[in-house]
Amino acid sequence: MNGGTDLGLTGGRTDGWLLLSGLSADGRSELYKFVDLKRGRLHEVSLGIEEQRESQLAFLRRHLRGDPPYGLDRVEDLLPYLLHPHSFLETSSKDLVVSFKQAPYLRFLSAADGHPVWSPDPSGDVAGTLSSTNCEAAPDTIAFTSTDTADRLRRYDVPDHPLRTRLMTYDRVTGAVESRGELPDFLIDTLHQLVHSPDGYFVGVDMNLSVLPGPDGVPGASREGVDVAAYTAGSFPRSAFFVADEHLKDLTVRTPSRACAAHAEIDPHDPEVFYVSCNNISKWRNQVVLHGPGTIERYRYRGGALTLEGSYSDPEFLRITSQRCFQRERRRLLAVTGYPNKLYILDAETLELVDRIVLFEDEHREPPYVCEKNSSAPLYLAVSSDGRYVFMTGAAELFVVDLDTRAVVDRVRFCPPGSFAATAHIGLVSDEAADRALESHR
Numbered sequence: 001m002n003g004g005t006d007l008g009l010t011g012g013r014t015d016g017w018l019l020l021s022g023l024s025a026d027g028r029s030e031l032y033k034f035v036d037l038k039r040g041r042l043h044e045v046s047l048g049i050e051e052q053r054e055s056q057l058a059f060l061r062r063h064l065r066g067d068p069p070y071g072l073d074r075v076e077d078l079l080p081y082l083l084h085p086h087s088f089l090e091t092s093s094k095d096l097v098v099s100f101k102q103a104p105y106l107r108f109l110s111a112a113d114g115h116p117v118w119s120p121d122p123s124g125d126v127a128g129t130l131s132s133t134n135c136e137a138a139p140d141t142i143a144f145t146s147t148d149t150a151d152r153l154r155r156y157d158v159p160d161h162p163l164r165t166r167l168m169t170y171d172r173v174t175g176a177v178e179s180r181g182e183l184p185d186f187l188i189d190t191l192h193q194l195v196h197s198p199d200g201y202f203v204g205v206d207m208n209l210s211v212l213p214g215p216d217g218v219p220g221a222s223r224e225g226v227d228v229a230a231y232t233a234g235s236f237p238r239s240a241f242f243v244a245d246e247h248l249k250d251l252t253v254r255t256p257s258r259a260c261a262a263h264a265e266i267d268p269h270d271p272e273v274f275y276v277s278c279n280n281i282s283k284w285r286n287q288v289v290l291h292g293p294g295t296i297e298r299y300r301y302r303g304g305a306l307t308l309e310g311s312y313s314d315p316e317f318l319r320i321t322s323q324r325c326f327q328r329e330r331r332r333l334l335a336v337t338g339y340p341n342k343l344y345i346l347d348a349e350t351l352e353l354v355d356r357i358v359l360f361e362d363e364h365r366e367p368p369y370v371c372e373k374n375s376s377a378p379l380y381l382a383v384s385s386d387g388r389y390v391f392m393t394g395a396a397e398l399f400v401v402d403l404d405t406r407a408v409v410d411r412v413r414f415c416p417p418g419s420f421a422a423t424a425h426i427g428l429v430s431d432e433a434a435d436r437a438l439e440s441h442r
Contacts, residue, residue, distance in 0.1 A: 007412050009035065010400075011038055011039045011041075014385065014386065015038050015431075016430065016431065017036055017037060018034075018391055019034055019427055022421070022424050023080055023420060024046070024419065024421065025420060025421050027083070028049060042414060045109070053079055059126040063150045064153045064156065068156075070210070070283050081101060082102040083100055084424065085424045086424050087134075090429050091142070093140050094432045095109075095110050095433070096433050099132055099134045103130060104121060104149065110436035120177050127149055128146035128149060129149045131191040132191075132207075133194065133263070135194055141170070141171050142170045144168055145194055145204060147190045148165070166181065167179070167202065167244075180248055181248035191206060192205050193207075195274065197266045202244050203242070203264045203274050205264045206239035208237055209281070210237075210282060211234045211235065211282050211284075221284045223285070228289065228369060228370065231368075232368040236260075236291060238258065238259045239261045241254060252304075252306050254306060258292075258294060258295045261276055261277070262279050263321075265324070267348060269348075272300050273300050275296055275297065278295045279321060280319070287370050288371040290367045294313065294318060298351055312353070316338060318338060318339040318367060319371065320336050320339075324336075326387050331347070332347070333345055333387070334348045335381055335383055337378060337380065340372075341358055341360050341377065359399055359401070374417045388404060391426065394423070395417060395418075397412065399411050
């Protein structure tokens with residue numbers, strides 16, 4: 001494909017495309033940036049979301065009681081948190097399917113049928129909040145969860161209000177929608193990530209970002225900011241995850257060892273094994289508060305029994321926003337982001353530290369503290385198919401790390417700082433999927 005913008009990236013390191021995405025700073029457009037890794041060029045797609053914003057806002061005004069959550073001033077301030085692209089998957093048919101932080105729909109970037117936004121509910125309805133990261137339960141069958149949005153909004157005002165949540169699938173080929181069943185009422189927020197193992201089980205992770213209010217509100221927090229010591233001394237509930245068979249007949253709920261469980265990943269080389277990461281961060285207004293070190297835990301699910309096989313943490317293992325299991329020189333490894341300037345490589349079987357690579361110099365701070373906005377900190381990562389290169393992004397910069405030399409071999413800016421209200425998980429996509437998506441939005 002010709003065209004695009006020269007990114008200043010060293011081309012030819014690996015084939016394929018890297019997809020970066022997020023919500024524009026004004027909250028009115030989804031931004032998708034396709035990096036052609038072979039040629040070092042950037043292709044961009046911008047999609048306006050006025051219709052989605054208005055629909056969501058009308059629903060919020062009808063159902064949200066009291067003040068907005070997270071100390072926000074206006075209902076409108078919730079929209080960037082709800083509607084920003086959060087992750088994507090490439091289906092067996094080379095569709096790119098985008099999931100959002102807390103939206104009632106999915107987006108098909110390569111849709112050729114004129115219907116790029118899909119929802120299990122009638123068009124324009126926001127009755128269900130879909131999970132933030134989804135998966136294929138079978139070729140072209142997308143699995144996701146839907147939480148009753150009115151329940152979710154009521155939960156902001158009444159902390160013990162139940163959250164009705166269904167596990168569902170959508171067959172992209174036939175259009176069939178199936179409800180696999182109701183989840184137990186274990187969620188604090190909404191289901192953040194759903195993954196499916198070739199062994200025939202699901203893992204779904206909640207992600208709680210809220211410190212509980214006391215009699216006088218959230219301790220140490222106000223519209224002016226956060227008194228970190230008082231705030232982090234408050235109650236910060238640990239969110240949980242579920243593991244279940246295809247139709248939720250055999251289901252286990254487990255709470256990890258630290259707060260803010262967020263992401264799960266099935267081991268591609270041992271489908272009985274999965275990893276759950278706990279970020280140990282919370283949110284107040286537009287600030288992310290880092291409470292302390294995070295943790296990654298390794299579990300095995302066999303014959304309906306769930307076993308914790310190990311965990312990793314250290315004092316610098318902070319805000320571990322993204323992880324990826326991969327194989328390099330016949331060794332199974334985990335790449336994990338470490339805020340604000342580190343790449344961790346762990347042995348996937350033992351969770352022992354293999355390497356800790358410093359990407360750039362940064363002044364060390366002991367948590368807890370408020371994270372800097374629009375910093376150079378890379379929050380998301382992807383790994384090349386040969387296991388040699390790790391790609392890491394934050395708000396504006398792309399880092400390429402060569403694991404052979406343990407060095408950053410490229411550091412380029414893919415947008416001006418402040419272009420995004422929120423960015424999203426990244427990943428490698430095939431030539432066919434990238435070509436189809438870009439052609440659909442030419």
